[in-house]
Amino acid sequence: MVVVVKCKKCGEEFPSKLVQTANEEALKKFTFQSNNEICLSCGQQSSYSLNDYFWKL
Numbered sequence: 001m002v003v004v005v006k007c008k009k010c011g012e013e014f015p016s017k018l019v020q021t022a023n024e025e026a027l028k029k030f031t032f033q034s035n036n037e038i039c040l041s042c043g044q045q046s047s048y049s050l051n052d053y054f055w056k057l
């Protein structure tokens with residue numbers, strides 16, 4: 001599985017940099033901070049909260 005996030009600008013899904021470190025413990029910490037991700041499709045940088053992330057098979 002990978003962690004993906006949907007771009008706020010173009011709506012494309014792209015793999016999060018969290019994918020490298022994602023585990024339950026990391027996700028708990030993650031709820032307390034926002035995270036910047038850069039869309040692979042359009043280059044838009046936005047901050048995302050935990051609710052914006054989801055697992056994809």
Ligand SMILES: [Zn+2]
Pocket residue numbers: 007008009010011012039040041042043044
């Ligand atoms: Zn985008």
